[in-house]
Amino acid sequence: MAANVEIENENKYRSIPIKEQMSTLKRILKFTKPYLKNFAIAILLVIALAVVNAAQPRVIQTFIDNHLATGSATGQTAWLFGGMYLGLTILKMVFTFFELYLFNMAAERTVQNVRNKIYEKVHTLGMKFFDGTATGWVVTRITNDTEALKDFWNVLLNITQSMLSITTTFIAMLILDWKVSLAVLAFVPILVVIIRFYQVYSSKTYSEMKSKNSQLNSKLAESINGMSTIQQFRQEKRMINEFETTNEEYFHSRFSMMKINAILLSPIIDLLYTLAIVVILGIFGFSALNSPIEVGVIYAFTSYVRLFFQPLTRLMDNLSLFQDGIISSSRILKVMDDETYTPAQDELPELNIQDAKIEFKNVTFSYDSETEVLRNISFTVNPGETVALVGHTGSGKSSIINVLMRFYEFQEGDILIDGHSIRNYPIEELRREIGLVLQDSFMFYGTIKDNIRLLDDSITDREIIDAAKFVQADRFIEKLPNQYDHKVVERGAGFSSGEKQLLSFASTIVKDPKILILDEATANIDTETESLIQEGLNRMRAGRTTVAIAHRLSTIRDADQILVLESGEIVERGNHEALIELGGRYNEMYELQNLGLQNPIETK
Numbered sequence: 001m002a003a004n005v006e007i008e009n010e011n012k013y014r015s016i017p018i019k020e021q022m023s024t025l026k027r028i029l030k031f032t033k034p035y036l037k038n039f040a041i042a043i044l045l046v047i048a049l050a051v052v053n054a055a056q057p058r059v060i061q062t063f064i065d066n067h068l069a070t071g072s073a074t075g076q077t078a079w080l081f082g083g084m085y086l087g088l089t090i091l092k093m094v095f096t097f098f099e100l101y102l103f104n105m106a107a108e109r110t111v112q113n114v115r116n117k118i119y120e121k122v123h124t125l126g127m128k129f130f131d132g133t134a135t136g137w138v139v140t141r142i143t144n145d146t147e148a149l150k151d152f153w154n155v156l157l158n159i160t161q162s163m164l165s166i167t168t169t170f171i172a173m174l175i176l177d178w179k180v181s182l183a184v185l186a187f188v189p190i191l192v193v194i195i196r197f198y199q200v201y202s203s204k205t206y207s208e209m210k211s212k213n214s215q216l217n218s219k220l221a222e223s224i225n226g227m228s229t230i231q232q233f234r235q236e237k238r239m240i241n242e243f244e245t246t247n248e249e250y251f252h253s254r255f256s257m258m259k260i261n262a263i264l265l266s267p268i269i270d271l272l273y274t275l276a277i278v279v280i281l282g283i284f285g286f287s288a289l290n291s292p293i294e295v296g297v298i299y300a301f302t303s304y305v306r307l308f309f310q311p312l313t314r315l316m317d318n319l320s321l322f323q324d325g326i327i328s329s330s331r332i333l334k335v336m337d338d339e340t341y342t343p344a345q346d347e348l349p350e351l352n353i354q355d356a357k358i359e360f361k362n363v364t365f366s367y368d369s370e371t372e373v374l375r376n377i378s379f380t381v382n383p384g385e386t387v388a389l390v391g392h393t394g395s396g397k398s399s400i401i402n403v404l405m406r407f408y409e410f411q412e413g414d415i416l417i418d419g420h421s422i423r424n425y426p427i428e429e430l431r432r433e434i435g436l437v438l439q440d441s442f443m444f445y446g447t448i449k450d451n452i453r454l455l456d457d458s459i460t461d462r463e464i465i466d467a468a469k470f471v472q473a474d475r476f477i478e479k480l481p482n483q484y485d486h487k488v489v490e491r492g493a494g495f496s497s498g499e500k501q502l503l504s505f506a507s508t509i510v511k512d513p514k515i516l517i518l519d520e521a522t523a524n525i526d527t528e529t530e531s532l533i534q535e536g537l538n539r540m541r542a543g544r545t546t547v548a549i550a551h552r553l554s555t556i557r558d559a560d561q562i563l564v565l566e567s568g569e570i571v572e573r574g575n576h577e578a579l580i581e582l583g584g585r586y587n588e589m590y591e592l593q594n595l596g597l598q599n600p601i602e603t604k
Contacts, residue, residue: 021326028149028329031114035106042103043160049095050164052088054172057303059085061176064296099157107153115146118335126342127407128367139221140214141335145328152325159322162311169307176300183279184305187272191312194268205257209327212250219243273309280305343409348424353433355383355418356514356545358404364412365403373399374568376413379561386546388556390586391565397549399568401519404547406430417515435513437504439520443495448477449484452507459510467510473502518548553590562586 032039063081067073119142130138173181223230223239230239280301358381365374374396381387389397403410406422415422422430443451452467453459464484468474476499480486488495495503508516550556557576564572564579564586572584579586 020330024326024330024333027333028114031117032106032110034113035109038102038106042099042106042157045095045099045102046157046161047164049092049099050161050168052092052095053165053307054168054304056085056088057300057307058172059088060303061296061300064299066296069296103157104154107150107157110153111146111149114149114332115142118142118146118332121336121338124342125338127402129338131367137214137218138335140217141331144213144217145331148324148328149332151321152328155321155325165311166308169304173301173304173308176297176304180280180283180301183283184276184308187276190272205253208253209250209257209324212246212253215246216243216250219246269309269312272312273305276305276309277302342427343406343423345406345425345427346421346423347426348420349426351420351425352429353417353425353514356433357381357383357416357418358387358515358545358547359416359419360400360413361416362413363403363410363415365399365408365410367399367408369411372568374403374410377568377570378413379563379570379573381545381547381561383545384543385560386548386556386558388559388562389547389549389565390551390553390556390562390589394567395565396568397565398519400565401436401517401547401549405434405436405517432511433513434515434517435508435511436517437501437508437519443488443500443503446488447482447485448480448488448503451488451503452484452510454507456511463510464506467506468503470509471502471505473499473506476502514544516544516546516548518546518550520549520551553586553593 059081063073063077067077067081122138122142170181170185173184219239219242223243230236281298284298284301360377360379363374363377364372365377366372377396377400379387389400391397399408402408404415404422406427417425444454449461449464452464461484465474468477468484477483477486548556548559556562560575561573562576562579563570564584566585572579572582572586574582580590
């Protein structure tokens with residue numbers, strides 16, 4: 001997985017080659033396609049602005065040499081040239097306004113487009129991607145990195161402005177005096193070397209900065225999500241120390257960038273500008289020994305040198321943001337290029353689940369294509385029957401659910417539903433007809449009604465209430481101030497684990513699926529709540545093909561078939577009575593659980 005690989009190699013920072021930077025730039029520019037018209041008009045205005053900037057010194061130079069120096073200046077000519085200069089300035093203001101407005105509007109829309117695309121992409125990735133990728137890493141891609149693109153587009157505008165300004169200024173200098181212009185051009189190789197050095201150093205440093213920022217977000221997300229566990233085991237100090245260490249590393253990476261910016265940006269350009277002025281004045285000084293030099297030309301050249309180096313200062317200032325944008329763009333594109341998709345379906349659109357008969361035929365599965373976690377799994381669940389999966393942690397129970405739900409692709413064998421390969425069903429059909437209840441229920445911000453409906457507007461309020469009553473959730477819902485319109489905050493804080501699980505049952509049963517998957521669905525339910533919902537669970541299973549994972553063996557005593565797994569293989573199978581009589585692993589687990597219930601741990 002691309003994301004996982006990057007996390008594992010966060011400390012291996014490198015400078016991004018020019019070729020790779022240009023490739024990244026080319027790809028990220030494709031997101032501007034819907035807004036090319038605005039960008040194109042903005043660039044045309046930039047060109048016009050550069051021409052106006054080059055023309056202004058010529059107005060002053062012409063007035064000085066042709067009128068002031070010759071003594072022919074009058075009030076009328078002064079007003080004329082002053083008006084021309086003012087007119088060009090107003091024109092600059094108009095061009096600048098529309099250029100910035102159009103460009104920034106297009107840039108904001110482009111960033112919005114990128115953020116939507118990457119968020120959409122994340123929702124197409126399979127569970128394998130999320131199992132190996134930190135939450136903070138994904139959040140950073142969608143928030144911080146897309147936000148960095150806002151500055152990136154402005155940087156591209158500034159770079160375009162700078163390059164056009166430098167070009168038009170140099171052309172204007174060539175027209176005035178090509179020999180002196182070549183002297184100014186001699187400073188360009190020095191600038192190229194400085195820019196190249198800065199590019200190599202800054203890309204590596206920015207890569208480190210971005211990586212540390214991802215680590216900060218990951219630690220923050222981990223701390224917030226696991227706060228109850230952190231406080232329970234008094235791990236606050238350790239977590240604070242780890243965060244401070246990462247934050248210190250992030251500070252040093254940023255400080256390193258600040259140091260190189262302080263040396264190579266404005267100070268070095270200012271030095272080169274000063275040297276260029278000295279060289280120009282020296283050339284004109286020596287030339288004046290042989291023949292007179294027009295004052296206006298000297299003014300124009302010093303103005304042009306300022307216009308030549310001023311964009312370079314801005315260009316160097318923006319190189320840091322350019323590197324930031326390139327790094328952010330490359331990280332966004334890594335997510336866009338990730339191919340850890342949900343397993344592909346060879347869909348037959350007309351195929352529908354009818355009887356809901358499930359067959360596993362010699363299914364072998366591995367998460368990493370190396371270590372097999374399921375080996376030659378075969379069993380059948382007839383329509384309306386319940387099959388329970390039991391076994392110790394790591395035995396393969398959840399893996400069976402993962403391949404049945406098509407979260408992961410199995411390597412060998414096949415899974416059939418109603419005699420057809422699970423790969424032939426449209427994924428929408430599988431999601432509609434297979435209801436999954438997990439051990440850890442997740443609740444979204446909104447209302448109880450929203451969490452049961454899950455934004456499916458086809459589900460009526462009456463169906464929501466009936467589903468809640470079906471699983472006995474109405475008993476606590478109707479005691480709440482606003483009942484089904486009661487507000488649910490993030491992750492369902494304020495509800496007990498049992499209450500959240502009951503709501504999860506309701507959101508599953510309201511869709512009336514033909515197949516029911518219970519992944520340790522009663523693990524977080526207290527004994528009193530379990531007794532309340534057991535009847536509801538029995539009703540949920542009635543008429544539905546059910547596959548249930550259970551740690552509490554008492555909840556699956558009435559299962560039609562119980563499969564005992566160990567190290568990815570089925571080692572025992574049969575109903576409760578047959579397995580007890582067999583006296584094998586299932587009997588051992590059952591007796592251990594009964595012993596634990598009969599002799600609870602005493603506390604002082």
